[in-house]
Amino acid sequence: MKIRRIFAAMLLIVMLLASSFAAAESEGNLNLTGLPIVNTPETIRIVFCKHDMDSTQNNLKYAVQKAAQETNVLIEWEEIPQIDFAMKVSLMFAGGNLPDMFLTDGGDNYVTSYRSQLLPLEELLARYAPEMWKIISEPEMLAEFKHDDGHVYSIPSGLASNEQNDAPGLFIYNRKYFDEVGYLPTNVDELYTALKTIKEKHPDVIPLSTTQKMWAGHFSQLCATFGIRIDPTAETRPAIIDGVCVAPWTDEKLYDCLTFYHQLYAEGLYDSDAFTQTFDQYISKGYSDQMALFIAAWPNSVCGDPLMEEYEFMDPIASPDGAVIWPGRVNQPCTRRGGIFLPKTTTKAGIALRLIEYINSSLENKLTWYCGEEGKDWAIDEETGLWHQLTADEQAAIGYTPPSGGQWTTGFCDHGPFYLTVEDCALRDWSRDPARYKIAKIREISKYFPDPKDNYPNVFEDPDVKAERAETGSEILSCFNEFCATSVVNGIMEASWQEYLRRMDDLGVNEYVAQWQEYYDAYSPYGNR
Numbered sequence: 001m002k003i004r005r006i007f008a009a010m011l012l013i014v015m016l017l018a019s020s021f022a023a024a025e026s027e028g029n030l031n032l033t034g035l036p037i038v039n040t041p042e043t044i045r046i047v048f049c050k051h052d053m054d055s056t057q058n059n060l061k062y063a064v065q066k067a068a069q070e071t072n073v074l075i076e077w078e079e080i081p082q083i084d085f086a087m088k089v090s091l092m093f094a095g096g097n098l099p100d101m102f103l104t105d106g107g108d109n110y111v112t113s114y115r116s117q118l119l120p121l122e123e124l125l126a127r128y129a130p131e132m133w134k135i136i137s138e139p140e141m142l143a144e145f146k147h148d149d150g151h152v153y154s155i156p157s158g159l160a161s162n163e164q165n166d167a168p169g170l171f172i173y174n175r176k177y178f179d180e181v182g183y184l185p186t187n188v189d190e191l192y193t194a195l196k197t198i199k200e201k202h203p204d205v206i207p208l209s210t211t212q213k214m215w216a217g218h219f220s221q222l223c224a225t226f227g228i229r230i231d232p233t234a235e236t237r238p239a240i241i242d243g244v245c246v247a248p249w250t251d252e253k254l255y256d257c258l259t260f261y262h263q264l265y266a267e268g269l270y271d272s273d274a275f276t277q278t279f280d281q282y283i284s285k286g287y288s289d290q291m292a293l294f295i296a297a298w299p300n301s302v303c304g305d306p307l308m309e310e311y312e313f314m315d316p317i318a319s320p321d322g323a324v325i326w327p328g329r330v331n332q333p334c335t336r337r338g339g340i341f342l343p344k345t346t347t348k349a350g351i352a353l354r355l356i357e358y359i360n361s362s363l364e365n366k367l368t369w370y371c372g373e374e375g376k377d378w379a380i381d382e383e384t385g386l387w388h389q390l391t392a393d394e395q396a397a398i399g400y401t402p403p404s405g406g407q408w409t410t411g412f413c414d415h416g417p418f419y420l421t422v423e424d425c426a427l428r429d430w431s432r433d434p435a436r437y438k439i440a441k442i443r444e445i446s447k448y449f450p451d452p453k454d455n456y457p458n459v460f461e462d463p464d465v466k467a468e469r470a471e472t473g474s475e476i477l478s479c480f481n482e483f484c485a486t487s488v489v490n491g492i493m494e495a496s497w498q499e500y501l502r503r504m505d506d507l508g509v510n511e512y513v514a515q516w517q518e519y520y521d522a523y524s525p526y527g528n529r
Helices: 002-024 062-071 082-095 108-113 122-128 130-136 139-145 175-181 188-201 219-226 253-266 279-287 349-359 363-370 392-397 422-426 436-448 463-490 494-506 509-523
Strands: 042-050 073-081 101-103 155-159 170-174 206-209 239-241 244-246 291-296 311-314 336-341 378-380 387-389
Touching: 042 082, 042 349, 062 073, 062 349, 062 363, 073 082, 073 349, 082 108, 108 336, 108 463, 122 130, 122 349, 130 139, 130 155, 130 349, 170 175, 170 436, 175 188, 175 291, 188 206, 188 219, 188 253, 188 291, 206 279, 219 253, 219 463, 244 509, 253 463, 279 291, 311 436, 349 363, 363 378, 463 494, 463 509, 494 509
Parallel strands: 042 073, 042 101, 206 291
Antiparallel strands: 101 336, 155 336, 170 291, 170 311, 239 244, 378 387
16 A cells, blocks of 8 residues: 555656646647647738739648648738838738738838837747747847847848849840950940940840849949949948948049940930830840840849840949949848837737747748748759759659749748748759859859948848938939939030039038948947947
8 A cells, every 4th residue: 555655646746747847838728849839720810021923822832731730820811012011011000900920021110110019029039939049149140130229029031141132233145246246345445345336237226224123223233334332222322442431422433434324325325215114114125135235133034034045144344444343242141130020919929939930940841931842842952952942844844833923922932931041041052043143153253242341231220310311311312313314315514513413412412421431330340339
C-alpha cells in the first residue's frame, strides 16, 4: 500500500509538472510552439496591398491553402489595389474599422502616420515570434526599426536585398541598329554621332527615348551623362558627394546637359514624346521595334518577350569632363520596413504573430509565399542548395502552365508576409534566372555607383518633420521637371537659366539641402554627429 501511495504521489507530481509545462506552451486555444498554431480554427482579418500584376484571389493561392491546413489559422483577406491602398488605409484609421493586421507595400508613412494606434511589438515578438525578433533586434537592423520612443511598431516584409534592383534603370540598345553604327558610344560626343547615324539610315526609328511615367525611365537618369547624380527612386533627395549633401537640380552642369539634349530633340534624335508619353505609349513603341536606345529596368518591360533577344544593356556614358556615374546602390536594402503592423484594437495579436513566425520558419515556406508551389514555380537544387524561380521552359518541360498574368498570380511578390534575409537572397541562383543578364551588367557597372558613405540611411522619422520636408521637396522636383521639359523642347538661354535659379532660391533649395545634411549627419554611420 505504501509503495502504491508513493507511486500515486509521483504520478500526481508528473501530471502537475506536465500540465504546468503545457500551460506555459499555450494560451487557451493558441499554441506558443509547434503546429497547429490554434487547436480550433480561428480567423484573422488582414488588409492587403495587392500587387499590380496579381490577378489571383489570395485564398486561391497554394501558400494560403497550405498554411490553413497546417496552422488552423484562416485568413479573411481584404485585398486593395496598390493605387487605392493609402487612401483606404487612412479611412480605416479615421473610422476605426481596423483589421488584425495590415500587409502593405512597405512605405514608412503608414507606420509614422498611425503610430499612436499601433501595437508596440518588441515584447510581443519576443513571445510569439522569437526567431523574427532575433532578426529585427540585431543592432544594425534595430536602428532602422526603433522609433524615437524606443518601440518597434512594424515587421519587415519582402526581400532584404534584390540585386536586379540595385540600379533602377539602365541604357538598353537594339543590336541591329548599333551594329550598323559600328560601335557603342562611350561619351556624349559618340552618343550624338551614333544617334545621328541611326536616324539617317532609319528615318522612322526613334534613336533615343525615355518616359516620365516609369520609375526606371526618367529623363533625370540622362543627367548622369553630364556628371549629375539623381536617383529616380528618390528624386527629391539631394545627392551626397563625400558625405556632403548637394543640390543636383541647380548643378551648373545642368545648363550644358539641357543644351545637349535640346539639340538631340531639335534634330529628331530624342523622342518628341519623352516628357508627355504614358507608359502604355512607351511600350507600344517598344513592341513595334521603333526605339534604338531607351532606359528601363529590363528590356521586355518595354519591348516585350518576342523582341527581348534583340536588345542588350549598355554601359553608362562618360560626361564631357570624363566622369562616368550612374544611380544605383550595391546590395541596396529593399526591406519593406513598414510592411506589416498590427493595430491596438486587435484581440488576435498572438495568432497573427505566430502566423508570421510560421511563414518565416524555413526558406521553403518563404519561397512558397514569394513564388508559389515548389516544383512548379520554384525549386532548390539539392546539390548546391541554391534556389531559383522556374523559367517558362522549365515549367513547360513538366507540363505546368501557370495562370495568365505572370508569376505573381501564384506567389505574393514582395508584398507578401515573408522576409527573405540577406542570407536567403545570397542563395538565389541567378544563373538559372532570366534576370542573369541584368545582374551581370549591374555587377559590372557597380563601380560607377555612389560610395557607400554617399547613401542615405533609413530611419522612422517624426511624420510632421518628414511631411514638411516632403512638401518642399515636391515643389523643388516639380520646378526641376518643368524646367527640364521646357528647356529640352524649346531650348535654354542664359536668361531662362537665371530665372530658374531664382525660382529655386525662392523655394528654399539651400535650406532644404541643409535639412537633409542634418538628417544625414544625425543618422548615417558616416555622418558628423
